[in-house]
Amino acid sequence: xxxxxxxxxxxxxxxxxxxxxxxxxxxxxxxxxxxxxxxxxxxxxxxxxxxxxxxxxxxxxxxxxxxxxxxxxxxxxxxxxxxxxxxxxxxxxxxxxxxxxxxxxxxxxxxxxxxxxxxxxxxxxxxxxxxxxxxxxxxxxxxxxxxxxxxxxxxxxxxxxxxxxxxxxxxxxxxxxxxxxxxxxxxxxxxxxxxxxxxxxxxxxxxxxxxxxxxxxxxxxxxxxxx
Amino acid sequence: xxxxxxxxxxxxxxxxxxxxxxxxxxxxxxxxxxxxxxxxxxxxxxxxxxxxxxxxxxxxxxxxxxxxxxxxxxxxxxxxxxxxxxxxxxxxxxxxxxxxxxxxxxxxxxxxxxxxxxxxxxxxxxxxxxxxxxxxxxxxxxxxxxxxxxxxxxxxxxxxxxxxxxxxxxxxxxxxxxxxxxxxxxxxxxxxxxxxxxxxxxxxxxxxxxxxxxxxxxxxxxxxxxxxxxxxxxxxxxxxxxxxxxxxxxxxxxxxxxxxxxxxxxxxxxxxxxxxxxxxxxxxxxxxxxxxxxxxxxxxxxxxxxxxxxxxxxxxxxxxxxxxx
Numbered sequence: 057x058x059x060x061x062x063x064x065x066x067x068x069x070x071x072x073x074x075x076x077x078x079x080x081x082x083x084x085x086x087x088x089x090x091x092x093x094x095x096x097x098x099x100x101x102x103x104x105x106x107x108x109x110x111x112x113x114x115x116x117x118x119x120x121x122x123x124x125x126x127x128x129x130x131x132x133x134x135x136x137x138x139x140x141x142x143x144x145x146x147x148x149x150x151x152x153x154x155x156x157x158x159x160x161x162x163x164x165x166x167x168x169x170x171x172x173x174x175x176x177x178x179x180x181x182x183x184x185x186x187x188x189x190x191x192x193x194x195x196x197x198x199x200x201x202x203x204x205x206x207x208x209x210x211x212x213x214x215x216x217x218x219x220x221x222x223x224x225x226x227x228x229x230x231x232x233x234x235x236x237x238x239x240x241x242x243x244x245x246x247x248x249x250x251x252x253x254x255x256x257x258x259x260x261x262x263x264x265x266x267x268x269x270x271x272x273x274x275x276x277x278x279x280x281x282x283x
Numbered sequence: 284x285x286x287x288x289x290x291x292x293x294x295x296x297x298x299x300x301x302x303x304x305x306x307x308x309x310x311x312x313x314x315x316x317x318x319x320x321x322x323x324x325x326x327x328x329x330x331x332x333x334x335x336x337x338x339x340x341x342x343x344x345x346x347x348x349x350x351x352x353x354x355x356x357x358x359x360x361x362x363x364x365x366x367x368x369x370x371x372x373x374x375x376x377x378x379x380x381x382x383x384x385x386x387x388x389x390x391x392x393x394x395x396x397x398x399x400x401x402x403x404x405x406x407x408x409x410x411x412x413x414x415x416x417x418x419x420x421x422x423x424x425x426x427x428x429x430x431x432x433x434x435x436x437x438x439x440x441x442x443x444x445x446x447x448x449x450x451x452x453x454x455x456x457x458x459x460x461x462x463x464x465x466x467x468x469x470x471x472x473x474x475x476x477x478x479x480x481x482x483x484x485x486x487x488x489x490x491x492x493x494x495x496x497x498x499x500x501x502x503x504x505x506x507x508x509x510x511x512x513x514x515x516x517x518x519x520x521x522x523x524x525x526x527x528x529x530x531x532x533x534x535x536x537x538x539x540x541x542x543x544x545x546x547x548x549x550x551x552x553x554x555x556x557x558x559x560x561x562x563x564x565x566x567x568x569x570x571x572x573x574x575x576x577x578x579x580x581x582x583x584x585x586x587x588x589x590x591x592x593x594x595x596x597x598x599x600x601x602x603x604x605x606x607x608x
Contacts (some may be wrong), residue, residue, distance in 0.1 A: 203374075
């Protein structure tokens, strides 16, 4: 095991072209899907957070259920839409990076939406009372509330990114794990480990760990700075 | 008599139908004065302030304001927006701070912050402020917001003696600038030192204390008494420390007479009746003796003594009836 770990480190230090291509694809796909999911889910979360709809409770239950949905189920759902016989089969998107981005976006949409919704709903009631007392209403009131919770919204985005960078089901089913194209860190780890090629799997695992630690570090610093 | 700034009639409020919090048939708060609302935890003080401040809506009844006066409610633990003191003021008061150029007036902000003791600290991050400093910032905002009625919820909570003294000065400043201040507190001493009127909330029902709150200072002390000076008149009180600035006398402890009485009571002052107000079982007289004092007597006494507005009377009370704060 020691030697496999050392070989994994050597692989990383030697700047192995394939490893860094896989990392690059993973990060780009994760960033793109997080961006698209954020564009959709942050406004949705904000709208729901400020909404007083009587359906809100039901929507929250659905969102919370979707948060826990297995990645392969999302993969299967999108697969059924993009496969040759599916609704969007004619677009030829299956086993492309676009398909992975669609799947990952759908995967984290409920996560970010639900987190933003909870953040807004759990705002200190004293803040709302203070703004009401100062006669601050409507969009200006909401903007000030959003200013107060922007760090938590950032944390929701980070949680979404963390989910997609570490998922395997969507990438495998919709990307097809195609070498030099849709192979990601997690699909590659699964493949290389099944082949007995531990050092490459370990090297990619280390990269995944570093990315995860890096995100948490940046968030920690920004939260501390804000506090 | 001062006109009323806030008139509350037939006000009912409950958070749940089973537990009524407030039931007020009538309550009036004088304009340009400090009114204290006393009561223990859960008696409805905060709820009442929030109803006056428009943060809560009542189940029934009405609250009317003199000339559409605007309120500002200051929470007992004021919420500070993230950022500096100045950013807080600018964000909260964006609409009321506009100068002719359409931007918040920095000179006015600076002046108020200076008065609040924040001359060098406007750029301080609010999360580094102590509880007392946060309250001072909240009061600074109230001064800048230029609201007619300022509602302070438990203003002395979590404050040290020094901060309470600073707060008292700020409240006096608000009153002196013509604002109506309503404060909810369980600190009786604080209430008596500042208030012109005190109400006690008992199970959601406000009861007005017919106390006299005389503000002045101890001018001298001799072998028997201290002399409390107010309105150019000296009251004989029990020997007291010099820091005393308020004398409280229950209106029921004030004797009204048409002639001087030879008795153990050490305070006898002449005055003119300026107001006769019928109460449920008593009559409240307001007498101008150089300072204004109220006495609660029976209808029979009013009739027997033939008291009318303008009647000259003697106001008599014991030294021990004066409580000092």
